[in-house]
Amino acid sequence: MWQQLRRRFGVPLAVAIISLLGIWLIAMVLLPQWQMIDYSFHPSLLPSERGGVKDVWSLTNYATFFHNDIHLAIFLKTIWSSVLVTGLTLIVSYPLAYYLAKVATPGQAALCLLLLIIPFWINEILRTFAWYIIFAFKGPLNELLLALGWIDRPIRFLNGDTGVLVGMVYAYILFMVFPLYNAIESLDTNQIRAARDLGAGWGRTHRRIVIPHAKPGIATGCIMTFMLAAGSYAVPALLGSPGSRWFTQIIYNWFFEGGDWNQGAAYAFLLLVLCIVFVTVIMRVFKVGLGDIAK
């Protein structure tokens, strides 16, 4: 590898390239992750006790998690809700991605893509804040439903998970639409036409032609959406209530309210493991590799 770099760029540039890459991967990715994992297997100690007799590897921090029914329940709820968000986002995004890739003219598609990007250049906090206004107890949604006579008294949307789910689908839609769009776009339109000519209905054409072809896109979109949903802090913090806490909020509390970084590191590692498991499962189920995801 060094030879190839040197031959193309010369020694000084090759050294610069290797150093920058090395600093990044070692000091900014690998070592911090390793340190976090190491932290999670140590008890929380005073600075004076570090390196002393009490500074041993232990599973205490993980035992704390598995013995805490509330935290366990929140962890499971985070998984289930994130899967739900991922599924909902997929359903909402698919027709749009199909339209952009196969129905729209190039001009229409470019316009739609631009329209799609605009809300996503505004940060997640503000996107979520917009829903906070809509869902407020005396907000426009309740007023509208009251005016239509569909409800008798305002609903507290911000109590419970409804607000969180809607807010997350809204916040992460783009991460599903783009991979789907890229995947469907590469499908030869003649295949769809052929299926139609041979008598396949719309449902069947999608089930047998479009969806199998879009698999890598579906996998990528699902992985990104799940990861963002499970790791989200802003949406549950703004649209949730104390009764609908997210696992990230528990992690945050260990760090900045409980002051137990080792315990927090253990919880963070559990979240990381969850995401790795999800990515692996999806890549197996859809039979895609890492290269497909990076597209």
Place this chain on the structure above:
Amino acid sequence: MSSSRFFSWALKAYLLVFFVYLFLPLVIMAAATFNESRFPTITPWTGTTLQWFSALWADSGMWSSLVNSLMVAVGVLCLALPIGIASALFLTTVDGRGKSFIYALILSPLLTPGVIIGISTLIFWRGWGLNGGIALTVIAQSAFIAAYVMLMVAARLQRFDRTLEQAALDLGASQWQVFRRVLLPYLKPAILSAAVLAFLQSLENYNTTLFVAGYDTTLTIYIASKVRTGLTPAVNALALLMILFTVGLAMIYEFKRRREAASRPG
């Protein structure tokens, strides 16, 4: 034929609903800026006012957090751009054993939840005496933004014609000159778009920054704390300004892209 017509009609209706869903929240948020009500809402409309813009202007916390955000974003550009470009050069030059492992490592920050990147950076650098603040935020954000830069630069590098390099070398250029005069000019558009993306990603980041910002509150953290405590429509005024800023940027970007596409032969 009728089923096909039904589907195309349904698709159009769906599109309409989708874009209303996409933009209505932003419109409502923007509209609430002009409502006199002390709490940001559009129902009931208590009177039209511009007072929330002056309230925003007078908010010193907002200004200092904006300055922090800009400093972080500039720092991220200085760190993530060189790293991302170097990684792209690395990946498009070498092959052989170990490359796919390094490739997986490079992509891993994109598949790691932002909170984890923040937490691991916080823990690691505490061991070196560096606590939460602007410097740590720059490091933590660059850890994953560099991967985006790499993807964008690598996409353009893959279409690069290596014979150009060979020609320059044959004509007596040094390797440094080839890099400086041939490769970098070719990569310039990709580096510029990557810089814009990195800048925006840095400005809007919340999950990672939350853990590493320390007392150097950034704009997103400031907005989030405002939403939870002491919420007034001044936040909406800020949101409206940010929307206008992004729409403006998006339009410039789109305009440039179209002009470039038009000037490209074929």
